[in-house]
Amino acid sequence: MILNYPELAVQELIDEVLKEYAQNNPHTCNCERCKNDIMALSLNNLPPKYVVTDHGNILTKTIYDQVGGKAQVVAALTAAIQKVQKNPRH
Amino acid sequence: MILNYPELAVQELIDEVLKEYAQNNPHTCNCERCKNDIMALSLNNLPPKYVVTDHGNILTKTIYDQVGGKAQVVAALTAAIQKVQKNPRH
Numbered sequence: 001m002i003l004n005y006p007e008l009a010v011q012e013l014i015d016e017v018l019k020e021y022a023q024n025n026p027h028t029c030n031c032e033r034c035k036n037d038i039m040a041l042s043l044n045n046l047p048p049k050y051v052v053t054d055h056g057n058i059l060t061k062t063i064y065d066q067v068g069g070k071a072q073v074v075a076a077l078t079a080a081i082q083k084v085q086k087n088p089r090h
Numbered sequence: 091m092i093l094n095y096p097e098l099a100v101q102e103l104i105d106e107v108l109k110e111y112a113q114n115n116p117h118t119c120n121c122e123r124c125k126n127d128i129m130a131l132s133l134n135n136l137p138p139k140y141v142v143t144d145h146g147n148i149l150t151k152t153i154y155d156q157v158g159g160k161a162q163v164v165a166a167l168t169a170a171i172q173k174v175q176k177n178p179r180h
Contacts, residue, residue, distance in 0.1 A: 001126070002097075002126050002129050002130045002133070004094065004097075004133070004138075006138075007092075007094075033142070036091070036092050036142040037142055039092050039140070040092045040140035040141055040142050041140075043092070043094070043138055043140040044137075044138050044139065044140050046138070047134075047138075048094075048096075048133055048134050048136070048137075048138045049134065050129070050130035050131075050133040050134050051130055052123070052126040052127055052130050
């Protein structure tokens with residue numbers, strides 16, 4: 001099977017980043033539609049990193065190493081959260 | 091759910107492009123490992139285009155429109171086939 005590391009990283013981090021964002025921004029929406037929009041938007045701004053793997057379980061550390069670090073993913077997610085919260089489609 | 095249009099396009103086209111390539115290049119390998127390597131390599135050279143969808147069935151025409159045309163995907167696949175055939179990992 002093939003998988004895209006940034007996709008795993010974004011799935012891993014979205015709840016944490018949304019929670020942090022919501023601390024300073026009450027009324028932040030975390031419905032499934034908004035979360036999917038945030039993930040799609042983030043992933044379109046991160047370089048793809050597809051790999052072939054037989055392993056279902058991949059270490060979280062490996063994921064971040066492969067996408068150039070956790071900070072890059074958090075930044076993409078934060079920018080996407082701001083956009084989606086301004087124009088929610090739910 | 092979220093999905094990456096280039097991933098659908100590559101899955102849709104790989105057999106056709108491999109078959110065409112094999113006509114001029116006998117001994118072209120189309121084992122699962124090589125096919126996965128070709129798809130991963132192609133996808134790392136195509137801009138991501140993630141969207142949110144509830145629909146399992148997406149029109150093939152829509153897929154190509156979303157990735158900037160079929161030709162771009164065929165070109166990425168052909169370049170990846172050449173690389174993988176030179177250095178197969180099977």
